[in-house]
Amino acid sequence: NAGVTQTPKFRVLKTGQSMTLLCAQDMNHEYMYWYRQDPGMGLRLIHYSVGEGTTAKGEVPDGYNVSRLKKQNFLLGLESAAPSQTSVYFCASRPRGTPHSNQPQHFGDGTRLSIL
Amino acid sequence: RKEVEQDPGPFNVPEGATVAFNCTYSNSASQSFFWYRQDCRKEPKLLMSVYSSGNEDGRFTAQLNRASQYISLLIRDSKLSDSATYLCVVYPNQAGTALIFGKGTTLSVSS
Numbered sequence: 001n002a003g004v005t006q007t008p009k010f011r012v013l014k015t016g017q018s019m020t021l022l023c024a025q026d027m028n029h030e031y032m033y034w035y036r037q038d039p040g041m042g043l044r045l046i047h048y049s050v051g052e053g054t055t056a057k058g059e060v061p062d063g064y065n066v067s068r069l070k071k072q073n074f075l076l077g078l079e080s081a082a083p084s085q086t087s088v089y090f091c092a093s094r095p096r097g098t099p100h101s102n103q104p105q106h107f108g109d110g111t112r113l114s115i116l
Numbered sequence: 117r118k119e120v121e122q123d124p125g126p127f128n129v130p131e132g133a134t135v136a137f138n139c140t141y142s143n144s145a146s147q148s149f150f151w152y153r154q155d156c157r158k159e160p161k162l163l164m165s166v167y168s169s170g171n172e173d174g175r176f177t178a179q180l181n182r183a184s185q186y187i188s189l190l191i192r193d194s195k196l197s198d199s200a201t202y203l204c205v206v207y208p209n210q211a212g213t214a215l216i217f218g219k220g221t222t223l224s225v226s227s
Binding site for chain 1: 147148157158159162203205207209212213214217219220
């Protein structure tokens with residue numbers, strides 16, 4: 001049971017390059033989320049999806065695009081990477097409805113992205 | 117006002133100490149509350165849910181005051197292994213909405 005899997009784990013990019021972060025979950029969850037975490041800023045929501053084919057903006061969506069073509073996958077794209085996007089990115093998922101008290105949201109291990 | 121605000125920290129305590137973290141939230145319609153723990157920029161992990169009646173899990177006690185929109189976490193008999201960042205987390209009761217995380221309070225327990 002893999003849970004939430006993020007690939008890659010680490011990546012270094014040059015300014016202006018593009019890349020896609022993949023989040024895959026095998027728990028049949030409807031809801032999926034992308035966060036970024038920076039020192040002193042806590043977890044900030046970038047984009048989220050409440051189901052296959054639907055996405056919505058979170059708190060800090062600028063510079064990112066997302067797609068949810070399959071229920072199990074949520075992709076986060078950086079079209080033209082900027083140094084300000086250097087961060088740790090976390091994907092999370094949960095079932096529809098009120099978060100469960102024993103496991104409200106499942107997280108991936110994170111992707112550490114550096115943009116030079 | 118930030119949706120979830122926590123004590124700024126860091127808290128530096130000796131082993132065996134009792135330490136308390138506080139958190140306030142702005143959305144009175146919020147339905148569910150949690151404390152998460154995060155180690156060294158790893159993924160956040162659920163520490164415990166917070167119930168209106170208060171709840172305890174070993175050395176950890178969580179309290180919720182809905183009238184004051186205030187959540188607390190008490191750690192008794194601190195261990196070195198408790199050193200981490202503690203995140204106050206709120207579910208705002210809107211369909212599909214993500215959990216909202218506070219910025220976290222860092223605890224360092226020393227021998």
